[in-house]
Amino acid sequence: MSEYVNDFRRAGHEVVDWIADFLENTRDYPVLPKIKPGELIDALPRSGPEKGESFEAILADFRKLIVPAATLWNHPRFMAYFPSTSSTPAILGEMLAAALNTNAIHWKTSPASTELEQVSLSWLRQWMNLPDEFFGVIFDTASVSSMHAIAAARELADPEARENGARRDLVVYAADQAHSSIAKDAMALGIGRRNVRLIPSDAEFRMRPDALAAAIEQDLVAGRKPICVVATVGTTSTTSIDPVEAIAEIAERHGMWLHVDAAYAGAACIVPELRPLFAGIERADSLVVNAHKWLFTTMDLSAFFTRRPEVLRRAFSLVPEYLRTAKDPRAVNLMDYGVPLGRRFRSLKLWFVLRYFGREGLIEMLRSHVRWAQEFAAMVDADPRFERIAPAPLSVVCFRLKGSDQENQALLDRVTATGKFFLSHTVLNGRFVIRLAIGNIATTREDVAYAWELIRSI
Numbered sequence: 001m002s003e004y005v006n007d008f009r010r011a012g013h014e015v016v017d018w019i020a021d022f023l024e025n026t027r028d029y030p031v032l033p034k035i036k037p038g039e040l041i042d043a044l045p046r047s048g049p050e051k052g053e054s055f056e057a058i059l060a061d062f063r064k065l066i067v068p069a070a071t072l073w074n075h076p077r078f079m080a081y082f083p084s085t086s087s088t089p090a091i092l093g094e095m096l097a098a099a100l101n102t103n104a105i106h107w108k109t110s111p112a113s114t115e116l117e118q119v120s121l122s123w124l125r126q127w128m129n130l131p132d133e134f135f136g137v138i139f140d141t142a143s144v145s146s147m148h149a150i151a152a153a154r155e156l157a158d159p160e161a162r163e164n165g166a167r168r169d170l171v172v173y174a175a176d177q178a179h180s181s182i183a184k185d186a187m188a189l190g191i192g193r194r195n196v197r198l199i200p201s202d203a204e205f206r207m208r209p210d211a212l213a214a215a216i217e218q219d220l221v222a223g224r225k226p227i228c229v230v231a232t233v234g235t236t237s238t239t240s241i242d243p244v245e246a247i248a249e250i251a252e253r254h255g256m257w258l259h260v261d262a263a264y265a266g267a268a269c270i271v272p273e274l275r276p277l278f279a280g281i282e283r284a285d286s287l288v289v290n291a292h293k294w295l296f297t298t299m300d301l302s303a304f305f306t307r308r309p310e311v312l313r314r315a316f317s318l319v320p321e322y323l324r325t326a327k328d329p330r331a332v333n334l335m336d337y338g339v340p341l342g343r344r345f346r347s348l349k350l351w352f353v354l355r356y357f358g359r360e361g362l363i364e365m366l367r368s369h370v371r372w373a374q375e376f377a378a379m380v381d382a383d384p385r386f387e388r389i390a391p392a393p394l395s396v397v398c399f400r401l402k403g404s405d406q407e408n409q410a411l412l413d414r415v416t417a418t419g420k421f422f423l424s425h426t427v428l429n430g431r432f433v434i435r436l437a438i439g440n441i442a443t444t445r446e447d448v449a450y451a452w453e454l455i456r457s458i
Helices: 002-024 039-043 055-069 088-100 111-127 142-157 181-188 209-221 244-253 265-270 272-278 309-316 347-382 405-417 445-457
Strands: 135-139 170-175 196-199 225-232 257-261 286-290 302-306 386-388 396-401 424-428 431-437
Touching: 002 055, 039 055, 088 347, 111 135, 111 302, 111 347, 135 142, 135 309, 142 170, 142 181, 142 225, 142 257, 142 286, 142 302, 142 309, 170 181, 170 209, 181 196, 196 209, 209 225, 209 244, 225 244, 244 257, 265 272, 265 286, 265 347, 272 347, 302 309, 347 386, 347 396, 347 445, 396 405, 405 424, 405 431, 405 445
Parallel strands: 170 196, 170 225, 225 257, 257 286
Antiparallel strands: 135 302, 286 302, 386 396, 396 431, 424 431
16 A cells, blocks of 8 residues: 555656646647547557556656647637636645545535535625525536526426426426527426427527517416526627526516526626626526636536525435435535435535635636726727627627638638637527637736737738
8 A cells, every 4th residue: 555655646746747837838738639530549559458557657648648639628728618727726626635535425424525515605605696595506517507407496386297207388498599408408307398498589699588478478378387497697609698687577477497597607796896797696596607617616516506495405305215314404415406416525626716816816817807808809899800799798709700601610710720729609690700718717918919919810
């Protein structure tokens, strides 16, 4: 055992040094790998080794084969999709969580994991200015968090679904700009894709409350049961913000569950001057924000909050005899609030991040990202060759060259081919649109300016 630990100690120091060098010199790496499908598979042995290999050999192949095949989401010039950036405190927290290797099935199996999850999410809830009644639990991704929201909505509307399966007349509503996971969640829960109503958006890609109200009335007349509406704060394509206040009014009128998908944008709720964008989220029955997106926490950590934890618990609590424990009002068993039984010590890395940066440090970084996005948007607006396609309330800018879709695709391909930046695209009103998303902890104002210069030069 001693040799095993000493081997780890030597390799561990080398790994930490490599990580520090990588984070310090990430710009020296291409954002996207120049690799063909199957190339890594062909470069690795077809069968695992019969005898164990040294850390030296494994790390050498990591540097030679794995890193060159990785898309570097932690690169300061990764500006595609949404940010998914890690930080040094999150990495340290992840390392320590791996060493402890706890499994928070119920309180007794890991008091530290269970209670730190409650504490860290309580801090985040306070910083987001959410009411004290909101109960928090950590899942892996927003897709899974939203699935639990819809399951809770089904439990509220049809408690017998736990025993008999979902009825075929339950309906879920979301905007046509909502994340595709909402429809997938309804499919997984047996509600069915055909019972997901995608509500039209307005000119700024926000859900239209009048269209929502009309769709609900149509379903009621047809004998269906509306159970849940999903409002998105920071949609995937444009970061548009659905009018949560108006949607909450409609949901409350019909006794429906209101879920707010703030997976990307929820982090910005801690910035005082941005809070007006989140008006109405305190009226939600549930809300999700991904700390692994814009709160600099290692993938994966999705913070799910609900004001009705008792409904969530009813939907998922199923305790076999071998997991029964003595009851204590302060002993929370997180297995009762979702599908997962095994639960990693995810809260440790979030706790490290919240403590290391503090509220003020996080606010300043988010504030900078939003400011740089506004500057980029202004540069797009000032260039007659380009046009901005959507408002940019946060850190994502949607724009295009005034030309054909093919010309815009070619522009995006050429920017990506340089290896210096990775941008993404979407389609809005039938047109190909380029997206630039700021949010990496190491991104600077100079990186953003350089992105625009590269785009213009190409």
